[in-house]
Amino acid sequence: MSSDSTLLERRFRVMGRNAPLFYDRPVHLVRGKGVWVEDADGRTYLDVYNNVPNVGHCHPHVVEAIARQAATLNLHTRYLHETVVRYAERLTATFDGSLNAATFTCSGTESNELALRMARYRTGGKGIIVSDFSYHGNSETLASVTTCFPVPEPFPAFARKVAIPDPFRDRQGRSDEELGDYFAAKVREAVRSLQADGIPIAALLIDPLFANEGLPELVPNYVAKAVGIVREAGGLFICDEVQAGFGRTGDAMWGHQLANVVPDIVSLGKPMGNGHPIGGVIAASDLIDSFGLAATYFNTFGGNPVSAAAATAVLDVIEQESLLENGRRVGAYVRAGLERLMAQHAIIGNVRGHGLFFGLELVEDDAARTPATAKTKRLVNMMRDRGILLSKIGRYDNILKMRPPMVFTEENADLLLSALDDALNAL
Numbered sequence: 001m002s003s004d005s006t007l008l009e010r011r012f013r014v015m016g017r018n019a020p021l022f023y024d025r026p027v028h029l030v031r032g033k034g035v036w037v038e039d040a041d042g043r044t045y046l047d048v049y050n051n052v053p054n055v056g057h058c059h060p061h062v063v064e065a066i067a068r069q070a071a072t073l074n075l076h077t078r079y080l081h082e083t084v085v086r087y088a089e090r091l092t093a094t095f096d097g098s099l100n101a102a103t104f105t106c107s108g109t110e111s112n113e114l115a116l117r118m119a120r121y122r123t124g125g126k127g128i129i130v131s132d133f134s135y136h137g138n139s140e141t142l143a144s145v146t147t148c149f150p151v152p153e154p155f156p157a158f159a160r161k162v163a164i165p166d167p168f169r170d171r172q173g174r175s176d177e178e179l180g181d182y183f184a185a186k187v188r189e190a191v192r193s194l195q196a197d198g199i200p201i202a203a204l205l206i207d208p209l210f211a212n213e214g215l216p217e218l219v220p221n222y223v224a225k226a227v228g229i230v231r232e233a234g235g236l237f238i239c240d241e242v243q244a245g246f247g248r249t250g251d252a253m254w255g256h257q258l259a260n261v262v263p264d265i266v267s268l269g270k271p272m273g274n275g276h277p278i279g280g281v282i283a284a285s286d287l288i289d290s291f292g293l294a295a296t297y298f299n300t301f302g303g304n305p306v307s308a309a310a311a312t313a314v315l316d317v318i319e320q321e322s323l324l325e326n327g328r329r330v331g332a333y334v335r336a337g338l339e340r341l342m343a344q345h346a347i348i349g350n351v352r353g354h355g356l357f358f359g360l361e362l363v364e365d366d367a368a369r370t371p372a373t374a375k376t377k378r379l380v381n382m383m384r385d386r387g388i389l390l391s392k393i394g395r396y397d398n399i400l401k402m403r404p405p406m407v408f409t410e411e412n413a414d415l416l417l418s419a420l421d422d423a424l425n426a427l
């Protein structure tokens with residue numbers, strides 16, 4: 001096997017120098033199990049980053065389901081198949097009764113793109129509102145509304161971006177209610193601005209946890225207020241559950257349940273097949289039916305028998321291993337530990353998160369809250385050297401992002417917390 005530096009050079013040559021990689025010294029992983037991954041030198045790392053292997057790396061139940069179905073039948077999606085239909089029934093049963101039908105895709109991008117097409121079809125509008133500093137996918141439309149990193153496409157005339165309230169930075173004496181009202185007022189302004197340009201609103205597209213935006217604490221009711229304004233203007237609410245879904249919050253299967261609002265359309269991806277590429281769009285059967293008739297949507301690979309078997313196995317494990325309950329319990333344990341670290345390390349300005357999804361905002365000073373961007377980058381690399389994989393997010397790239405597989409235990413949490421303590425001391 002080639003050394004890591006040779007492999008990196010070969011990757012550069014054949015895949016370009018700018019295909020994203022984590023860390024100053026990229027990690028060369030060769031296998032995984034549960035919350036652990038192993039590199040080419042046999043070194044193990046605790047995975048505190050990945051929600052794609054949602055029920056744990058290479059979970060035997062998922063592996064077995066994929067292998068069994070792959071050995072039986074796999075083909076495109078235009079034949080009847082019991083496993084596919086049964087999965088759609090089981091998945092939709094986890095949503096509010098109004099969200100009773102599913103269309104399958106292969107990625108979060110495809111799900112959001114399809115959701116937008118459905119919203120535009122249903123409303124006759126073209127306008128989209130996204131939150132500022134967001135990401136929803138890599139198709140041309142979704143790339144053009146990406147605001148959390150630069151893209152070549154100009155921000156389109158049919159879209160508006162609205163800054164979400166971050167209680168840590170935007171409080172300025174405002175109550176939760178006032179912060180929520182501020183966001184709702186911005187959404188109203190965006191709707192009116194689109195209308196003034198002759199562009200009726202089709203949809204508000206947001207991640208209910210605002211993960212890419214930095215995972216701010218959620219101010220009660222602000223999503224619901226904004227959704228109310230959009231619906232009043234004839235638009236739909238598309239909830240991007242690509243990061244928030246499949247039990248991540250511990251409290252519920254879906255992130256929007258935390259925001260207490262039922263979306264018109266939900267898009268799914270990442271954790272759905274534990275690494276097997278499957279995504280989905282969930283909506284009312286009436287919308288899926290009428291859009292299907294108008295658009296003849298089909299997706300060759302999306303929700304094929306092997307994908308449906310993988311995704312079914314993911315639901316099995318979530319239920320059989322009580323992973324929501326685990327997310328709640330271990331999540332609270334990690335959160336308490338992070339708060340203890342905050343009391344000991346002045347650089348930690350804020351701890352936030354839900355279930356097994358945490359953000360740790362690092363600041364240079366408590367008063368001005370100057371983002372500790374360079375130190376955050378260093379800390380991520382120092383944690384890698386200590387055998388812990390995590391990353392960073394946010395407008396200032398100063399928020400540690402921790403989102404481990406849902407089988408994370410208290411013992412794993414102790415390892416994470418002591419490595420963090422050690423790295424913060426060494427920073």
Ligand code: PMP
Pocket residue numbers: 107108109110112135136137138207211212240242243269270
């Ligand atoms: N929505 C959100 C919130 C995401 O974070 C991502 C990927 N990071 C996507 C959509 C796109 O998903 P995919 O990469 O599977 O196309």
